[in-house]
Amino acid sequence: MSFIPGHPVTAVVQRIEIHKLRDGDNLILGFSIGGGIDQDPSQNPFSEDKTDKGIYVTRVSKGGPAEVAGLRMGDKIMQVNGWDMTMVTHDQARKKLTKKNEDVVRLLVTRKSLENAVRQSMMQH
Amino acid sequence: MFCRNQTARATIARGSALEMEIRRGKFRQSVFLETPQDSDIQKKIDYEIRMREGACKLLAACSQRDQALEASKSLLTCNARIMAYMSELQRMKEAQVMQRVARRSFDAGPMDDRSPCKGKVAISDLRIPLMWKDTEYFKNKGELHRCAVFCLLQLGGEIFDTDMVMVDRTLTDICFDNTIVFNEASPGFELRVELYSCCSEEDYSAGSTPRKLASKLSSSLGRSAGKKMRAALEPGACSTTSNGGGATILLPVPSVPGPKYHLLAHTTLNLSHVQDSFRTHDLTITGNEECSYWLPLYGGVCCRLAAQPHCMTQQMMSGCLRVKLGGEPQGWTNVYGVLKGTNLFCYHQKEDMEANVEPVLTIGINKETRIRAAEKDPHSKAQNICITNQYGGEEVTHTLAADSREDTQRWMEAFWQQFYDMSQWRQCCDDLMKIELPSPRKPAIVTPKQGSLYHEMVIDTSDDIGTVTDILAHRIEEFELRAQLGSPPHWMALFDEDPPRSPHTHQHLPPHSPSPRLHSRQPRSPRCHRTPGLLSSNASLTSDSDSPASISPCFRQAWSPDASSSSGRFRPRTLSLDAKLSTLRGRGYSGFRCNCQPPTASSVSPRPAQTALSCSSSTSSSTSSEGSNSQESDLGFSRPSSARRSLRNLRAKLDPRNWLQSQV
Numbered sequence: 116m117s118f119i120p121g122h123p124v125t126a127v128v129q130r131i132e133i134h135k136l137r138d139g140d141n142l143i144l145g146f147s148i149g150g151g152i153d154q155d156p157s158q159n160p161f162s163e164d165k166t167d168k169g170i171y172v173t174r175v176s177k178g179g180p181a182e183v184a185g186l187r188m189g190d191k192i193m194q195v196n197g198w199d200m201t202m203v204t205h206d207q208a209r210k211k212l213t214k215k216n217e218d219v220v221r222l223l224v225t226r227k228s229l230e231n232a233v234r235q236s237m238m239q240h
Numbered sequence: 241m242f243c244r245n246q247t248a249r250a251t252i253a254r255g256s257a258l259e260m261e262i263r264r265g266k267f268r269q270s271v272f273l274e275t276p277q278d279s280d281i282q283k284k285i286d287y288e289i290r291m292r293e294g295a296c297k298l299l300a301a302c303s304q305r306d307q308a309l310e311a312s313k314s315l316l317t318c319n320a321r322i323m324a325y326m327s328e329l330q331r332m333k334e335a336q337v338m339q340r341v342a343r344r345s346f347d348a349g350p351m352d353d354r355s356p357c358k359g360k361v362a363i364s365d366l367r368i369p370l371m372w373k374d375t376e377y378f379k380n381k382g383e384l385h386r387c388a389v390f391c392l393l394q395l396g397g398e399i400f401d402t403d404m405v406m407v408d409r410t411l412t413d414i415c416f417d418n419t420i421v422f423n424e425a426s427p428g429f430e431l432r433v434e435l436y437s438c439c440s441e442e443d444y445s446a447g448s449t450p451r452k453l454a455s456k457l458s459s460s461l462g463r464s465a466g467k468k469m470r471a472a473l474e475p476g477a478c479s480t481t482s483n484g485g486g487a488t489i490l491l492p493v494p495s496v497p498g499p500k501y502h503l504l505a506h507t508t509l510n511l512s513h514v515q516d517s518f519r520t521h522d523l524t525i526t527g528n529e530e531c532s533y534w535l536p537l538y539g540g541v542c543c544r545l546a547a548q549p550h551c552m553t554q555q556m557m558s559g560c561l562r563v564k565l566g567g568e569p570q571g572w573t574n575v576y577g578v579l580k581g582t583n584l585f586c587y588h589q590k591e592d593m594e595a596n597v598e599p600v601l602t603i604g605i606n607k608e609t610r611i612r613a614a615e616k617d618p619h620s621k622a623q624n625i626c627i628t629n630q631y632g633g634e635e636v637t638h639t640l641a642a643d644s645r646e647d648t649q650r651w652m653e654a655f656w657q658q659f660y661d662m663s664q665w666r667q668c669c670d671d672l673m674k675i676e677l678p679s680p681r682k683p684a685i686v687t688p689k690q691g692s693l694y695h696e697m698v699i700d701t702s703d704d705i706g707t708v709t710d711i712l713a714h715r716i717e718e719f720e721l722r723a724q725l726g727s728p729p730h731w732m733a734l735f736d737e738d739p740p741r742s743p744h745t746h747q748h749l750p751p752h753s754p755s756p757r758l759h760s761r762q763p764r765s766p767r768c769h770r771t772p773g774l775l776s777s778n779a780s781l782t783s784d785s786d787s788p789a790s791i792s793p794c795f796r797q798a799w800s801p802d803a804s805s806s807s808g809r810f811r812p813r814t815l816s817l818d819a820k821l822s823t824l825r826g827r828g829y830s831g832f833r834c835n836c837q838p839p840t841a842s843s844v845s846p847r848p849a850q851t852a853l854s855c856s857s858s859t860s861s862s863t864s865s866e867g868s869n870s871q872e873s874d875l876g877f878s879r880p881s882s883a884r885r886s887l888r889n890l891r892a893k894l895d896p897r898n899w900l901q902s903q904v
């Protein structure tokens with residue numbers, strides 16, 4: 116998950132499809148996000164690189180749609196329904212997740228364990 | 241005490257009554273001492289004293305802060321000049337006294353002690369970088385802490401000041417545009433650069449606050465205000481420049497109300513710092529963060545220090561010579577020789593030189609040249625002068641002869657002096673450095689705000705999708721009128737938070753494309769059919785990696801057919817945009833809906849695709865691209881979205897110290 120300015124970001128990602136839960140008038144996903152280019156990256160407890168201004172999952176509510184779909188706390192969200200999340204403000208990220216006309220959000224998330232898993236499997240060969 | 245009749249008096253005691261009298265202009269120093277240089281300096285001193293009185297009066301009278309700062313600056317400069325002249329005067333007196341009293345014979349000395357020629361030294365393009373903490377910049381609340389700064393430059397007896405510049409935290413550097421030329425500098429010069437600053441935030445002059453208020457306040461100052469007040473009252477302004485000795489001589493300054501400048505940093509430049517290009521020199525910073533006049537200096541000053549010694553610019557010697565040209569032993573040619581800079585130019589006649597005709601012969605005179613007087617030529621009375629140069633490995637010798645012995649001697653003397661000058665001025669004699677004389681009168685161009693890098697990096701979060709939405713809303717109305725569409729153009733639905741019309745937006749889920757990286761969601765069927773009429777599609781699109789495209793063209797171009805998630809797409813976000821657009825297209829034209837397979841991309845290479853609504857997913861270029869996105873739109877740009885944005889927690893969001901978490 117290294118970030119070199121000016122170069123494309125490469126990461127091992129997992130696709131997670133969250134079906135929003137309708138709660139009256141609200142559609143909830145069941146997790147919280149933190150981060151954004153307008154936020155202070157040094158306060159992010161989940162990021163490996165403390166200058167990473169990406170969107171991270173800070174909390175996953177138990178039994179909620181996100182947990183069911185496989186989202187974990189500490190994941191970094193790379194895309195939401197195709198929209199990039201690596202270079203957005205916090206509010207923009209939130210909006211992309213909470214669009215009322217979308218019942219499903221498909222996320223691309225990355226986490227360190229994924230990378231490790233891939234690396235291990237590669238090393239085995 | 242002193243005796244008026246004695247002309248041997250050399251020094252005038254500081255603070256003595258005589259000094260006061262002289263300063264008041266009642267007595268000319270020349271009454272006591274009669275030397276022409278003295279009267280020169282005396283005139284200068286008188287002039288400066290008058291200037292100083294004027295500045296004091298102006299300072300007392302002016303009400304505007306800017307005027308007060310300027311007047312205070314001129315006061316400081318006048319003081320500095322007066323001190324410099326006085327110390328020079330003192331030195332001259334001392335030298336005279338030494339001469340007379342010691343009665344040493346200087347005849348033997350000067351012949352061996354050569355003095356190098358003087359030269360012009362110019363310093364220009366002073367730039368002092370600042371080092372603001374980013375927290376200081378980003379906390380935009382609170383008033384700007386501004387300082388007025390200027391530079392005082394002293395070389396020998398000449399003192400110049402630059403224009404005053406107001407500095408606040410929007411500036412990244414303090415730039416002084418003045419070019420300052422010192423005319424009579426010796427190679428061992430010391431150019432002292434001093435940076436003075438004065439806090440311009442509040443008015444600390446004691447005279448301005450009404451008395452009652454001042455007395456009330458004086459007993460109840462807060463800690464920081466008290467500190468500032470104390471700093472403002474400290475008599476730091478007295479220690480301005482120093483003479484060659486380095487001791488600051490305190491001149492009793494008439495205490496005037498008004499802003500006082502304090503020395504913030506200084507440095508001394510000399511011949512080793514002279515170069516034909518910009519260089520950075522270290523600054524010695526006096527003062528610390530507690531001072532009111534403090535500015536966070538990076539610690540260096542960048543400037544261009546150039547020197548033109550007179551030996552390079554003026555003719556050091558000229559006269560008639562005879563040169564042996566060609567190979568003939570008797571081929572003496574009469575020429576008019578001019579020694580200037582690193583060359584000895586030989587013209588046919590003197591008039592040629594004045595007419596700027598090309599010289600017949602140019603002999604280089606530089607550090608590598610060897611000149612010697614040859615043995616007496618049996619045919620002539622005078623000695624020959626042989627000048628030997630190395631031209632690329634070859635030794636070339638020119639032989640010259642003057643008309644008489646005295647001439648020969650003078651030429652040799654001139655050559656020796658030239659060599660000496662070149663050894664003294666070192667790198668300045670390699671090439672002539674350009675010195676641009678400042679234009680006599682520059683119109684004062686008042687730049688209201690000096691551009692700062694930081695401003696261009698401001699992230700304006702209100703320039704986002706919401707604003708774009710509004711633009712598009714306007715656009716839609718236009719289109720509707722024009723094209724008589726019953727429904728808003730499909731792409732408008734992108735921005736609707738509420739489902740526009742029909743619920744069949746999320747129907748068909750084509751299979752995921754094999755690429756693991758790309759997000760291949762296709763809730764809407766891709767369109768293969770180009771919509772007739774409304775917007776023509778344009779094949780050429782700007783690449784989305786760097787420049788933000790303007791909104792309107794990208795919408796037109798968003799219609800290209802292969803809005804597919806096929807493999808080979810490099811940028812999934814545009815992919816999804818295409819997908820969205822195509823389904824919206826589908827929505828709008830129900831007749832054409834079909835579940836066609838994702839067509840293979842017509843171009844395998846990643847299409848330099850729509851950047852467009854990467855206004856929301858901002859590209860990796862700065863998000864200021866968003867702002868420019870909006871601005872490049874040719875719609876009337878209004879920002880009603882700011883009303884829509886909830887400004888309640890906008891400030892909280894904008895504060896970079898927070899790390900917000902939102903529940904979704």
